[in-house]
Amino acid sequence: MPENKGDAAAATTNKAKPKKVNLLDHHSIKNILDESVSEIVTGKGFPEDVRLSNIRLLIGSIIITIALFAQFYNKKFPENRNFLIGCIVLYPFLKLLLIMHTKEKNAILFTHPPADSFYSTGLVVSSKLPRFSDMYTLTIASADPKSISAKPTVEFTKSVTQWFTKDGVLVEGLFWKDVEKLLNDYAREGKKDK
Structure with a gap:
């Protein structure tokens, strides 16, 4: 008997838990769909490109460091006036740089081209789920639209009610089929042009 309980527990942990959301929470629905899209695209051999995220983290760290230096500088106010003016000028400049560098808009994933592909660019995968909709x-678009190997952008728009049960569980098989079909359409668009 104890072996059966252990086997049942092991089988339960090996099964993936269903992805469940509150159907009244717009952000959690979009978040779970976006996470699933990222899993599907990276599972199809497109490695994630994290350079943009790393640059944003670096600029954000510099902004925080400047704010900390301005707050905890050794000297009192009249003596540190020039230093504070420098921090005050530098802080919004870097904040503006951070905002301008964010080309993501609705992008949820940037990828490199697949390792075995010579005539492909990475992907920019973006999504929208308007509020109250x-x-x-x-x-899905090319990460380098000016490249000779860039393919035309493809997209689909569907109701999220097709992918969730009444209890808020994502029916992953249906969603995966739709995303894989879109990836295949993107790959096919490039072949038509050649």
Whole structure:
């Protein structure tokens, strides 16, 4: 008997837990769909490109460091006036740089081209789920649209009610089929042009 309980527990932990959301929470629905899209695209051999995220983290760290230096500088106010003026000028400049560098907009994933591909660019995968709407739009575009191997952008718009049960559980098989079909459409678009 104890072996059966252990086997049942092991089988339970090996099964993936269903992805469940509150159907009244717009942000959690979009978040779980976006996470699933990222899993699907990276599972298809497109490695994630984290350079943009790393640059944003670096600029954010510099901004925080400047704010900490301005707050905890050794000297009192009249003596540190020039230093504070420098921090005050530098802080919004870097904040503006951070905002301008954010080309993401609705992008949820940037990828490199697949390792075995010579004639491909990475992808920019973006999504939209407008507030008070059930229509989810997923777009796949080339990460380098000016490249000779860039393919046309493809997208679909469907109701999220097609992918969730009444209890808020994501029916992953249906969603995966739709995303994989969009990836295949993107790959096929490039072949038509050649």
